[in-house]
Amino acid sequence: MQLVYDSLTGNVRRFAEDLARQLGGPPALAMREAQHLPGDYLLLTYTFGTGGVPASTQAFLQQHAARLRGVVSSGSFHWGQNFARAADVIAGQYGVPVVAKINKAGSAANRVQVLEWIGERRA
Amino acid sequence: MSPFSATNWSEPEDGFSTTFYEKYTSQLWFPEEIPLSNDALVWKSLSDDERWTYIHASAGLNALDTLQGEVGMPALRSLIDGHIRKATLQFQGVMEDIHARSYSLMNKTFLSTSEEREVFEWVRTQPQLQFKISFIQGVFADPDVSNLGLWKKLAVSCMLETALFYSGFFYPLYMAGQGRMVSAGEIFNLIILDEALHGVYVALLAQEKFGLMNPAEQAYARAWYAQTLQTLYQNELAYTDVLYAGVNLIGEVKRFIRFNCNVLADNLALERPFPDKEINPVVQNGIEARGTTHDFFSAKGSSYSKVRVETLSDADVEAIWAGGFPDLNVSNQVVRVSHD
Ligand SMILES: Cc1cc2nc3c(=O)[nH]c(=O)nc-3n(C[C@H](O)[C@H](O)[C@H](O)COP(=O)(O)O)c2cc1C
Ligand SMILES: [Fe+2]
Ligand SMILES: [Fe+2]
Numbered sequence: 001m002q003l004v005y006d007s008l009t010g011n012v013r014r015f016a017e018d019l020a021r022q023l024g025g026p027p028a029l030a031m032r033e034a035q036h037l038p039g040d041y042l043l044l045t046y047t048f049g050t051g052g053v054p055a056s057t058q059a060f061l062q063q064h065a066a067r068l069r070g071v072v073s074s075g076s077f078h079w080g081q082n083f084a085r086a087a088d089v090i091a092g093q094y095g096v097p098v099v100a101k102i103n104k105a106g107s108a109a110n111r112v113q114v115l116e117w118i119g120e121r122r123a
Numbered sequence: 124m125s126p127f128s129a130t131n132w133s134e135p136e137d138g139f140s141t142t143f144y145e146k147y148t149s150q151l152w153f154p155e156e157i158p159l160s161n162d163a164l165v166w167k168s169l170s171d172d173e174r175w176t177y178i179h180a181s182a183g184l185n186a187l188d189t190l191q192g193e194v195g196m197p198a199l200r201s202l203i204d205g206h207i208r209k210a211t212l213q214f215q216g217v218m219e220d221i222h223a224r225s226y227s228l229m230n231k232t233f234l235s236t237s238e239e240r241e242v243f244e245w246v247r248t249q250p251q252l253q254f255k256i257s258f259i260q261g262v263f264a265d266p267d268v269s270n271l272g273l274w275k276k277l278a279v280s281c282m283l284e285t286a287l288f289y290s291g292f293f294y295p296l297y298m299a300g301q302g303r304m305v306s307a308g309e310i311f312n313l314i315i316l317d318e319a320l321h322g323v324y325v326a327l328l329a330q331e332k333f334g335l336m337n338p339a340e341q342a343y344a345r346a347w348y349a350q351t352l353q354t355l356y357q358n359e360l361a362y363t364d365v366l367y368a369g370v371n372l373i374g375e376v377k378r379f380i381r382f383n384c385n386v387l388a389d390n391l392a393l394e395r396p397f398p399d400k401e402i403n404p405v406v407q408n409g410i411e412a413r414g415t416t417h418d419f420f421s422a423k424g425s426s427y428s429k430v431r432v433e434t435l436s437d438a439d440v441e442a443i444w445a446g447g448f449p450d451l452n453v454s455n456q457v458v459r460v461s462h463d
Contacts, residue, residue, distance in 0.1 A: 008139065010392050081411050109399065
């Protein structure tokens, strides 16, 4: 499972890079560099505006919806009900599961959660 | 001296400042727009200890917002390059002044004049609060404006925005999470969202300065940060002991402070200093309370009633000026008025 991420201030990038390191497979791909995706991928993005999906992520999904398998979104707890809502929006729009919602750069428990999901899909 | 240039919003200085400026202006709110009258009744039903913690927590926050509006933001604005960046920081300063005014209006609503005086005097003499303020003022006033020096100033500003306000924020959130003081809680939530954005914006500027330092400077910066955070964290613990002793929440507040120190580290792209723990569920409830019936930004909170702006039509203009261009018809109007 390829990891593809979008990140403005670096939280999602750090989370994705950490996962890729732990998986020991290919490095996580920044969205800009992920124009040619050969296989399935997990999208990692953040929440912007008011519980919204960043424009860059939206544009990317319009091109690459077919192999999207799941979504992780970062947010920050201050947004209350809109916390990490980008994941719900994308899950609803593309019919994929929300794998995790993480506060900022995520916790160790979040990393386990995502790694387990990837592991289950491999088995 | 190079010629003075104008602000060109068509040529952004970076990929994010305009976004923040626009977010700030679109979510601008004023405390007068959130009526506190329901809370005034609830206030009377609180115990003395509950009232004491609530109002002194707010008063401490007032002092910190005053510091950010009067010292922090002007200092950063004068040292950071770029017209759009300066405008964005200046707007943040205005928001801090609005926050300070909100706290003061709460005092005015809930307290008698003599109680108000007591609270303001408490701020002037509370040792941990004064230590925190003077420590941070010292960093803002440090003449070192190298990348490292600027980074320190940006970093302490982030410490305030993202971590050091939270000893004060805990209690109003905890109250709102139980359905008490919910209008004031709404003001706190508006402030918390503002601060969340300030913390991200200033941290982006800090990350940029950090990237410009050489490895030795970066190592020094990390060590300075760890030590500074430790000093200020210990001070927060002592402040919490004073502020929350009467309401038995000391342990919970300290946990919330640590949680927010981790958020701060994420913003600055540094190691999280504390193990990850969940937020107290009552506080979590207080944070979510505002979103139950309203979209937060279009309504800006559940009892928020900002004046709507409507475009003027020609008919409106004609009605206002009664058929003449005002400057040309001054004498007519004066005559007309005097005949009415
Ligand atoms: C303008 C702006 C709007 C945001 N809106 C939300 C939001 O509605 N919900 C949320 O959970 N987080 C929101 N956030 C927080 C970010 O999603 C969070 O900081 C995230 O970790 C950013 O990821 P990144 O560091 O990879 O860019 C917002 C941040 C900014 C700057
Ligand atoms: Fe503030
Ligand atoms: Fe602020």
